[in-house]
Amino acid sequence: MTIELIPLPLPPTADSSKFATFGREVKGVNPCSCTPDELEAVREALYRHGALLFRNVSLTPEQQYSLTKVFDPNSDNFGHGNNKIDTNKESILHHDLKTIPRVPQVQLIGNGITCHKTVVSPEDEANDITRFYRWHMDAALYDLSPPRVTTLHAIQVPKGPKQTVRYDDGTGDELVVPLGTTAFVSGQTMFQILPAKLKSVAVRAKVKYAPHPYVWMARSHVRSPGIGLESEGLEKSLDELPPWTEEKIKVYPVLWKNPVTKDLSFQVHPGAAAEIIISPLPNGIVREEGDMYPDGAHITKLKDVRDLLYKMQRPGIAPSLVYPHDWHENDLVLFHNRGTLHSVVGTFKPDQVRIFHQCNLAASDDPIGPSDEDVMRWA
Numbered sequence: 001m002t003i004e005l006i007p008l009p010l011p012p013t014a015d016s017s018k019f020a021t022f023g024r025e026v027k028g029v030n031p032c033s034c035t036p037d038e039l040e041a042v043r044e045a046l047y048r049h050g051a052l053l054f055r056n057v058s059l060t061p062e063q064q065y066s067l068t069k070v071f072d073p074n075s076d077n078f079g080h081g082n083n084k085i086d087t088n089k090e091s092i093l094h095h096d097l098k099t100i101p102r103v104p105q106v107q108l109i110g111n112g113i114t115c116h117k118t119v120v121s122p123e124d125e126a127n128d129i130t131r132f133y134r135w136h137m138d139a140a141l142y143d144l145s146p147p148r149v150t151t152l153h154a155i156q157v158p159k160g161p162k163q164t165v166r167y168d169d170g171t172g173d174e175l176v177v178p179l180g181t182t183a184f185v186s187g188q189t190m191f192q193i194l195p196a197k198l199k200s201v202a203v204r205a206k207v208k209y210a211p212h213p214y215v216w217m218a219r220s221h222v223r224s225p226g227i228g229l230e231s232e233g234l235e236k237s238l239d240e241l242p243p244w245t246e247e248k249i250k251v252y253p254v255l256w257k258n259p260v261t262k263d264l265s266f267q268v269h270p271g272a273a274a275e276i277i278i279s280p281l282p283n284g285i286v287r288e289e290g291d292m293y294p295d296g297a298h299i300t301k302l303k304d305v306r307d308l309l310y311k312m313q314r315p316g317i318a319p320s321l322v323y324p325h326d327w328h329e330n331d332l333v334l335f336h337n338r339g340t341l342h343s344v345v346g347t348f349k350p351d352q353v354r355i356f357h358q359c360n361l362a363a364s365d366d367p368i369g370p371s372d373e374d375v376m377r378w379a
């Protein structure tokens with residue numbers, strides 16, 4: 001059988017010029033019984049297109065784990081560590097993920113809860129207004145390396161009318177989405193649309209993540225458009241956290257290189273970021289007025305860290321750049337977790353139940369940042 005790749009249907013809100021390569025439905029192959037050649041074609045398609053959809057798939061948690069492992073055969077642990085989230089009640093993820101006992105790499109995800117500073121009023125909720133919960137990639141960002149791929153299998157999809165995501169950040173931006181969608185944006189687009197001066201910052205910057213970031217940020221509120229956190233001083237102090245050590249703290253480049261296309265993706269978990277380290281403009285780059293941080297910087301004030309990340313990431317979640325997947329039961333979506341960000345969306349009534357199986361594996365390596373050539377090109 002040959003693998004057929006069909007562009008995913010885009011909503012009318014999407015700017016199709018920005019989705020030329022993003023997202024494909026895969027036909028002609030059963031993801032659970034692929035030959036090695038077919039698996040290689042799926043692997044390459046995933047890195048080329050960021051997200052792959054298989055429809056009408058029945059697979060057990062064991063099969064889902066095996067399929068996820070194809071992308072990183074040397075990894076055995078769930079992205080946050082096996083059985084770690086269920087036992088850590090202080091983590092914000094404790095409410096969202098439940099481990100499947102016999103396959104601890106696979107999690108059951110339900111309806112989820114939001115934690116924005118301001119909430120959508122009950123009247124607006126009744127009118128199907130909602131928010132992005134939290135734009136993120138799936139990664140512990142402490143001790144363990146970010147998973148390459150996440151697989152999501154829709155077991156039960158809530159039924160109901162479309163909802164409208166309101167960004168509520170003063171822009172008036174809104175986006176109509178299917179109930180219970182998972183929304184995706186491309187990290188490559190997030191980088192590509194930045195003005196040159198911010199591209200220069202991005203290519204020179206690294207992010208230092210907080211230790212145990214999901215415990216650290218447990219009391220913080222999400223900004224209204226779901227990207228990053230409000231700076232209200234609500235983070236736990238370092239001595240309130242579970243025991244941690246400096247060498248397990250993660251420092252990653254802001255831009256990560258796609259292993260197949262070599263494109264750069266803006267890959268930052270904005271809520272977990274604690275500091276930004278920016279290198280000076282390299283020798284050989286002519287300095288101009290308007291250069292940002294030409295001599296480099298180490299930004300440690302949390303509000304400044306978050307404001308800079310927001311400035312660079314908010315444009316990338318504009319309504320025209322979001323792919324909200326319209327889930328059908330038995331859809332299987334594989335996404336490149338090192339080249340996309342995603343968010344759960346939706347406000348549910350008690351009878352609107354959302355049951356998904358999710359699997360990702362803490363990677364056997366760390367992401368690769370920009371090369372010296374990339375720095376010279378974009379700085």
Ligand SMILES: [Fe+2]
Nearest residue numbers: 136137138342
């Ligand atoms: Fe996720």
